[in-house]
Amino acid sequence: MPPMNVQDLVAIDVHTHAEVSATGHASLSDELFGASAKYFKEHPRPAIPEMAAYYRERRMAAVVFTVDAEHATGHPRISNEEVAESCAEHPDVLIPFGSVDPWKGRAGVREARRLVTEYGVRGFKFHPSLQGFAPNDPMAYPLYEAIEELGAIALFHTGQTGIGAGVPGGGGIRLKYSDPMLVDDVAVDFPELRIILAHPSFPWQDAALAVATHKPYVHIDLSGWSPKYFPPQLVRYANTLLKDKVLFGSDYPVITPDRWLADFDKLEIKPEVRPRILRDNAVRLLGLGDPDTMRERTTDA
Template structure:
C-alpha cells in the first residue's frame, strides 16, 4: 500500500531500476552493466532501494522501482522481487514497487505474480523482451497477462533500442526485434482491461508506439531511456496533442538521472498545460494511484 501525498509530489518517475540488493548482488553481470554505462556516457551506479528512495525523496518525487528477471535467458540470478517490494514498503511516501517475471518461468511465474501483488504490495510488472528473449504476443505468455488483468496491475514493456549489450560483439546475443512495440499491440487488443505502458521513445519504431497509444485506450508511453533533446519530433508533437493524456515521465535512473532528464525537458517545446500531465497527472491515472 502506498502512502503518497499526490498533491505534494513534484513528479512521478515511472521508470527506475534497482541494480543491487543489500547483499551486493547485481541485477546484471559486469560486462552488461559496463556496456550500458558506456552507451549512456556515464558510470555504472548500483543503487539499492534505499538509495533510490533517498534520491527521490530529496527531489519531492515518487518513483516506480523494479529489477528485470532475465535468469532463464542469461543464467544470471536477478535481484529478488520480494526484497525490492519489502524494502520499498519502508518508503511508502516515495516508492511504488513493481515486479519482474521472466515469461519462461511458466506457471510458476503466474503464481509468483499473484503472490507478489497480494503478499508484497507489488503494483505492476516490468518486461524487457530483448533481454528475456521472448515475443510479447507469444500465446504461451498469455496466462501471465491474464493474471495481471485479474489483479488489476499494469504491465510495462521495454520497447525499441536498448543500451544493454550495446557495442558488444553481437550485442551479447540480445535481439532488438523482440522489442518491436507492434508485438505488444496484440497484447493490448487481446487484454483490453490490462493497462500497458510502452517504455521509451521506441526508436526505431516511434511511429508504431504513437499509433498504438492513440488506438488503444489501455496503452500509455513513458519517455525514459533517452534525453528529451533526442526525442523523435513526431513524439514531441504527439505528446503535445493526441497523446497529451497518455505520455508519462520516466528517466531510466540510475543510467539517466531525473535531474539530467528534466534539464533537457525544460528546453523542449511542450505546452505549459501539458507539462503537469506528463510529469504527474497521467501517471496517477495509469497506475491507479487515486484508488490506492
C-alpha cells in the same frame, strides 16, 4: 514513514531500476553491465534506500523494478520480494513493480499473483529483448491474464537497448523482440490490461505512437533518452492526441531525473500538458488519486 502525499509531489518517475541488492548482487552480469555503462557512461548503482532518499529530496516519487531474465541470460535476478519490501519501507516516495520471466510458466503466474496480493506490487516490467521472447508469444499469455485480472500494469521495454551494445553479437540480445507492434497483439487479446510502452521506441517510434493512439489502455513513458533527442513526432503527439497517456520516466540511475527535467524544461510542451506528463497521468494510471480533483484544489488554493 508516512504514506505518499501525491498532491505534494512535483513529479512521478515511472521508470527506475534497482541495479543492486542489499547484499551487493547485481541485476546483470558483469559483461552486460559493462556494455550498458559504456553506452550510458559510468553511473552509480544506488541501493533502494538510497533511491528513496534521492527522490524524497526532490519531492518526487518513483516506480522501482528489476528485470528477471534468468532463462535467457542465466544470471540470477534480484529478488522481487526484496524490491517490494524495500519500497514498503519508503511508501512516501517508492512504488514497487515486479518482474517475472515469462519463461517460468505456471510458477511465474503464481509468483505474480502472490507479489500483487501479498506484497502490494502495482505492475510488472518486461524486457523482451533481454528475456528472449516475443511479447505476443502465447507462452506469456497466462502471465498477462493474471496481471490483467489483478488490475496491475504491464510495462514493456521497446526499441533499441544499451544492454549488450558493443558486445559481440549484442550479448545474444535480439532487438526485434522490442518492436512495439508486437505489443499491439497483447493489447488486442487483453483489452483491459494497462500497458506502458517504455522509451522512445527507436527505430519504431511511429509504431509506438500508432499503438498508443489506437488502444485506449496503452501508454508511453519517456525514459532512457534525454528529451532534447526526442523525435519531433513524439513531442507533437505528447502535446495533443496522447497528452493524457504520456508519462515521465528517467531510466534512473543511467539517466538522472535532474538531467532529464532540465532538458524537458527546454522542450516545446504546452504549459497545461507539462503537469500531466510529469505527474497527473501517472497518478491516474497507478490508481493514486484523481488528478482532475487535485488540479481543482490547486486552482482553488
